[in-house]
Amino acid sequence: MDAVTPLPPAAVEIVALSKRYAAGAPPAVDQIDLRIASGSYCCLLGPSGCGKSTTLRMVAGHESVSGGDILLDNRNITNLPAAARGTAMMFQSFALFPHLTALDNVAFSLKMKGVSRLERHRRAGQLLERVAMGHLAQRKPGELSGGQQQRVALARALITEPRVLLLDEPLSALDPFLRIQMRAELRRWQKELGLTFIHVTHSQEEAMALADTMVVMNHGLIEQVGTPHQVYNHPASEFVARFMGGHNVLETPGGLIAVRTDHMQIAPAATADSGLAARVTDVEYQGTYVLIGLQLEGAAPARSGVSVLLPEKVFATHPYAVGDHVGLGWSPSDARPLGPGAVRPEREPPAGPVSRPAPLSALASMAA
Numbered sequence: 001m002d003a004v005t006p007l008p009p010a011a012v013e014i015v016a017l018s019k020r021y022a023a024g025a026p027p028a029v030d031q032i033d034l035r036i037a038s039g040s041y042c043c044l045l046g047p048s049g050c051g052k053s054t055t056l057r058m059v060a061g062h063e064s065v066s067g068g069d070i071l072l073d074n075r076n077i078t079n080l081p082a083a084a085r086g087t088a089m090m091f092q093s094f095a096l097f098p099h100l101t102a103l104d105n106v107a108f109s110l111k112m113k114g115v116s117r118l119e120r121h122r123r124a125g126q127l128l129e130r131v132a133m134g135h136l137a138q139r140k141p142g143e144l145s146g147g148q149q150q151r152v153a154l155a156r157a158l159i160t161e162p163r164v165l166l167l168d169e170p171l172s173a174l175d176p177f178l179r180i181q182m183r184a185e186l187r188r189w190q191k192e193l194g195l196t197f198i199h200v201t202h203s204q205e206e207a208m209a210l211a212d213t214m215v216v217m218n219h220g221l222i223e224q225v226g227t228p229h230q231v232y233n234h235p236a237s238e239f240v241a242r243f244m245g246g247h248n249v250l251e252t253p254g255g256l257i258a259v260r261t262d263h264m265q266i267a268p269a270a271t272a273d274s275g276l277a278a279r280v281t282d283v284e285y286q287g288t289y290v291l292i293g294l295q296l297e298g299a300a301p302a303r304s305g306v307s308v309l310l311p312e313k314v315f316a317t318h319p320y321a322v323g324d325h326v327g328l329g330w331s332p333s334d335a336r337p338l339g340p341g342a343v344r345p346e347r348e349p350p351a352g353p354v355s356r357p358a359p360l361s362a363l364a365s366m367a368a
């Protein structure tokens with residue numbers, strides 16, 4: 001029997017996708033490969049400038065590609081106009097037309113396609129019902145709450161019956177309370193609709209709460225792809241461990257490792273029979289937990305700062321104070337070896353049939 005688990009069907013497949021905005025400038029996206037499973041929630045995550053919005057805009061057709069292919073349901077859409085791709089975009093702060101009612105906002109793209117007023121209002125009304133906004137169809141965006149506007153924006157994106165919904169920082173304009181509420185709604189809608197969502201965010205917390213698959217990007221490259229659990233518990237590189245937060249990166253004779261701050265062991269120096277010597281520099285009360293900041297003794301300055309997260313009750317049994325000398329340790333099973341991180345691909349793909357798969361544009365046209 002074949003032991004290899006078949007890959008789930010990919011809604012979106014990105015192959016060697018690149019974007020260079022100007023000749024001589026470093027690529028904003030550098031030959032990335034990615035498969036996004038059909039019906040999944042994918043979050044593109046990374047620091048400002050890592051190339052996540054550029055990637056999303058290339059999938060949407062709002063940005064030309066410098067190289068590579070984008071397939072949607074095995075159809076090569078790389079050079080199709082945005083409206084012909086089967087994708088729809090939901091923007092930051094929703095970009096609703098302020099002078100149009102919710103109903104007309106949702107119906108807008110059908111109007112552009114020449115659909116009759118009766119028919120486009122019927123379909124827009126149905127979609128507004130679907131997102132529990134039917135009763136507010138005649139309101140203008142200024143008369144709706146942030147959450148209600150988000151639902152109108154979702155209905156507007158869905159009216160073109162996309163296979164893939166692209167969301168560019170859709171929650172960043174909301175206040176923190178509403179953001180948490182709305183992200184739960186996004187997740188529920190995605191599951192209910194069964195669509196593929198690709199959501200760009202710079203928030204680790206948002207990506208972890210929403211994603212089936214997280215894609216961590218840095219400098220135009222993909223550092224790691226995995227479930228939130230995989231990425232958080234097995235960061236592939238120092239960049240991912242530091243970017244995700246909640247980890248210490250430690251130099252050991254066997255190489256760099258990451259240990260979660262809540263998996264660190266701490267003991268007063270006098271009782272610690274082994275472990276790393278450190279001094280407490282900071283104690284931050286966080287309610288359920290207490291975060292202790294420390295400086296490792298004798299470590300390189302760039303890697304000497306570490307943290308330990310203790311449950312409040314554990315901290316209460318030994319309330320460490322700034323200046324205390326302690327010993328730090330961890331269980332070997334909590335140590336995660338870190339790899340070197342994403343490797344920048346060769347500038348030019350090497351010639352010849354062996355080193356590179358057939359371009360997907362060719363495969364897609366063969367399959368058609």
Ligand SMILES: Nc1ncnc2c1ncn2[C@@H]1O[C@H](COP(=O)(O)OP(=O)(O)OP(=O)(O)O)[C@@H](O)[C@H]1O
Binds near residue numbers: 028046048
């Ligand atoms: N229209 C443009 N012209 C030139 N350079 C651009 C353009 N858009 C983006 N860039 C550059 O490409 C790189 C990637 O930008 P991109 O917007 O994709 O990053 P991002 O990860 O989405 O960042 P942010 O979270 O700040 O939006 C950056 O160095 C950016 O300065």
